[in-house]
Amino acid sequence: MFRNVYLKNLRDMRNNLIYWTIGITILGLYVSYAYSSFAENLDTWNELLKSFPEELMHFFGGSEVMDMTTFAGFLNLEIFGVMAPIMLIIVGINSGTHIVAGELNNKTLEMVMSTSIGKNKYLFQQTLVMITRIVIISIILWGNFFIFANLFNLELDLNKLTAIMFHLGLLSLSFGSFSLLIGSITGNKATTLGLSAGIAVLSYFINSISPMIKSIENLKYSSVFYYYKHSEPLINGINFESILVMLFVSLLFIILSFVAFKYKDLY
């Protein structure tokens, strides 16, 4: 496991992944059990939700296709509206920050970079680590809802669950690659974490608020959250345009990170 940067960092994330698996499993179990328990009262729930102002529901991750009578609709509001994006954004930002800013903060990067590995190879392998981590946690989340939906006999379209995982993974990668870029420019862990988290919150608010105000409605296109959620992938399946936008944003940040890291002083 110490053959290269990728394998070493994969090994390092073992414990972290175990904790994520436990947390996600508890969440999946809780949500599935809760939904199956009040399934007979769903119509009342739906009525209650529809009585809330649309703007308020939109702000909390709801949408016009909100429907609590299906497990997918329930997950779409309760899990994939706010909670899952927060979880995956934390994973992305943590991973992206660690690559340069975190290692510089720990003073461990200087030694690694004095070997024959080279900056590009290091960054490439670490970016793969970040992607692997996001993919693994997305798969754990996907697997949990798949298993618990079957366990509690809840109807859930596997293809659409996979679709929202793609959207969610790319949302996470967008913020992870942004953190990687900021870390490669500043080399400062606190700045990178703070700025990335700030941008994530801002991005969420832009997507939540701008559609409600006509004059700034188009601002929503600048938010990655828009491309994550506007097409409702858990209801409507994958949206390739949104996938391409998030892929493009992630790739752009990653490429810029390689440029910034090339000129970064490692101390």
Add this chain to the structure above:
Amino acid sequence: MLSKTKDEYIIEVSNLTKFYGKTKGIENVSFRIKKGEIFGLMGPNGAGKTTTLRSMLNLIQSSSGETKIFSKNLFNLSKIEMSSISYLPGEFETYGNLSGKEYLKYISNLRNAKKNNTNILADRMDLDLNKKIKTLSKGNKQKIGIVMAFMNNPKIAILDEPTSGLDPLKQQEFQNIAKEQNDEGCTILLSSHILHEIEALCERVGIIKDGNIIASEQISELKNKTIKKYEISFEKLPTKSQISKIKGVSNLDINKNIATFTMHGNIDNLIKAISKHVVINLRIIEPDLEEIFLTYY
């Protein structure tokens, strides 16, 4: 300046300059190191030693100047050549979640190293490689650094304050290991402010002050250029004026038939002058490196 041909130099640093914004780190630092040499870079904290080493290895971008290792720019070195260079940073930190053995294996793999004498070196440094690094003391962490520096039999070892935090016994063991590696062909660039360590290991030194190299010579030459203290016992003491008029003599003190003074430069005049008298004993007190060092500051 050494009169060797260019090909004999394994490290050539030319006019290396680094500014951190408007603040000078180093300016026009130049020195050359011959293959098989142990070269010391001396200077107090903040003089620019670490900046020099980091710039040499492109760990920080130099503002101007260049470094050639194996007569090539660092970017043009082959993987094998890069693998034969070891570096021990001054602020040596490792991954606390790994054991010493795991960390050294990782670094060895990143270097693509073929040879590995980790266990022998660890035994010599009394280092338990199975313990998690986060449980080790500063001195024991530094021992990992020493082992790491030499475990792959490097052709070049660049060491920044390598004995920081080590006890005197292990400092001595480090010197033994460094000398043995040097005997096997390892060229060593040693940055330190521990002068007796430099004096024990190095043939030549560069003295760095405020980011500039102010002297780069053999230690013996540095000593020759420096003021020495003389103590001469005469059968019959010459007059004070006879001694004080000898060129270069200063700080003359006469006690019974013993004259004590300091003198700078060529001693030919002194020998000629005292040859006219009966000398019972002549003692020349060589300055140590610390005294030489202090003359530059």
